[in-house]
Amino acid sequence: MSTELFDQAAEELARQTDWTLLTARGTLRIAMKAGGVEPNGVGSRELRAVVEQLMPRELELRGIGEPELVCAALIERVGDVVSDRSSSDSDEVFRRLAGD
Amino acid sequence: MENAVLFELLAGVVYLVAGVRLAVLARRTRAIPEALLTAAFLCLGLSYMFYNIPLMQGSEPVWSTFTGRLLAALGIGFLPFFTLRVFRGKAAWAKLLAGANVLLLVVGISLAVLNGDFEGYTVSAPWFWLEWCGYMLPYVWIASEAFLAYSSARKRKRIGLTSAMVTNRYLLWGLYGVLGMAANCVTLAMYRAYEATQVWQAEWDVGFGGLEMLSIAMMWLVFFPPRFYRRWIGGQDADPAAAGGG
Numbered sequence: 001m002s003t004e005l006f007d008q009a010a011e012e013l014a015r016q017t018d019w020t021l022l023t024a025r026g027t028l029r030i031a032m033k034a035g036g037v038e039p040n041g042v043g044s045r046e047l048r049a050v051v052e053q054l055m056p057r058e059l060e061l062r063g064i065g066e067p068e069l070v071c072a073a074l075i076e077r078v079g080d081v082v083s084d085r086s087s088s089d090s091d092e093v094f095r096r097l098a099g100d
Numbered sequence: 101m102e103n104a105v106l107f108e109l110l111a112g113v114v115y116l117v118a119g120v121r122l123a124v125l126a127r128r129t130r131a132i133p134e135a136l137l138t139a140a141f142l143c144l145g146l147s148y149m150f151y152n153i154p155l156m157q158g159s160e161p162v163w164s165t166f167t168g169r170l171l172a173a174l175g176i177g178f179l180p181f182f183t184l185r186v187f188r189g190k191a192a193w194a195k196l197l198a199g200a201n202v203l204l205l206v207v208g209i210s211l212a213v214l215n216g217d218f219e220g221y222t223v224s225a226p227w228f229w230l231e232w233c234g235y236m237l238p239y240v241w242i243a244s245e246a247f248l249a250y251s252s253a254r255k256r257k258r259i260g261l262t263s264a265m266v267t268n269r270y271l272l273w274g275l276y277g278v279l280g281m282a283a284n285c286v287t288l289a290m291y292r293a294y295e296a297t298q299v300w301q302a303e304w305d306v307g308f309g310g311l312e313m314l315s316i317a318m319m320w321l322v323f324f325p326p327r328f329y330r331r332w333i334g335g336q337d338a339d340p341a342a343a344g345g346g
Contacts, residue, residue: 036255046261053259090186090249091262093133094269096125098325 005078006032006039009047012077016070017059031058044078051075104305105155107312112148114316115141118323136182143175166218173205173231179238187245197241204234221291228291236284243277246270257337264336269322276318283311 006028014024031054032039037046051071059067119141126134150168154161180198188194208231212220215227222228250270256262290304321329 034255035259035261036252037261046256049259049261089189091253091256091266093131093186094266094273095263096129096131096134097122097137097269098265098323099121099125100263100265 104309107309115145140178147171239280246274279315
């Protein structure tokens with residue numbers, strides 16, 4: 001399964017924070033886990049929600065000043081990457097089942 | 101026995117209604133999960149009819165029981181493929197598990213038929229257990245995957261990635277799996293008592309009927325959620341519009 005968007009986001013996070021790629025990937029993975037999102041095949045909508053709502057706290061915990069700016073830059077670079085993928089395709093099936 | 105027959109007939113009707121509704125949905129979406137669930141529910145609904153309509157008339161012909169048994173196996177055989185498709189699309193182990201389940205049912209029923217057991221109530225026979233595992237496994241898998249998905253969906257709900265209704269549907273589907281497991285255990289006890297006495301025991305009938313009623317309630321809330329239930333659960337969305345995407 002593709003992790004293209006996750007890889008791009010982690011690379012951008014490493015650039016923004018001067019972290020190693022390993023640290024950036026680990027931090028992003030923790031934030032995604034907290035949001036119930038799988039890195040494998042993550043979609044842009046999911047990535048945006050995780051970065052906007054969960055990453056600021058993770059960055060703050062790791063001593064990054066002005067985490068909102070880092071997150072905004074991250075979203076600007078990768079948040080609009082067109083992706084119809086979603087790590088939660090089962091949500092779509094369970095939404096349709098009742099004719100929603 | 102009469103109560104159990106009524107509950108089972110009601111369960112059959114609910115399966116058929118849900119199956120027809122899913123068939124309409126599957127025709128519109130052309131999606132495989134809906135098609136698999138349609139096939140499963142229609143077979144299960146018909147199975148209940150073949151088992152119970154003759155019982156209502158006071159008879160239990162072997163041809164009808166055997167047809168009901170085959171339809172039940174076919175219907176339940178579709179369920180792991182639904183679970184595979186929805187939750188584990190590309191996992192090799194999951195494909196193997198779904199295939200192994202079909203094998204359990206086919207081998208179990210074939211051995212029973214070769215030994216003249218068309219009804220499938222012979223708990224003391226080794227082939228019975230193959231077939232029984234084939235009925236149990238899909239529900240264990242449904243419950244496991246649905247509860248895992250529920251746990252993950254609760255987190256996504258908090259950040260507006262999914263709706264409260266979808267999250268709740270995972271919980272209900274997990275409970276449906278647990279009830280299916282419990283019904284299989286009761287069936288086992290029921291068949292054991294029947295094999296010993298050649299009489300269906302009322303207490304197991306009542307237990308089975310109760311589980312059927314609960315299963316019907318779960319299915320109804322998943323596939324036909326009433327307005328009050330939608331309002332109650334849907335009201336938990338922080339931002340219903342944001343969660344609408346699914």
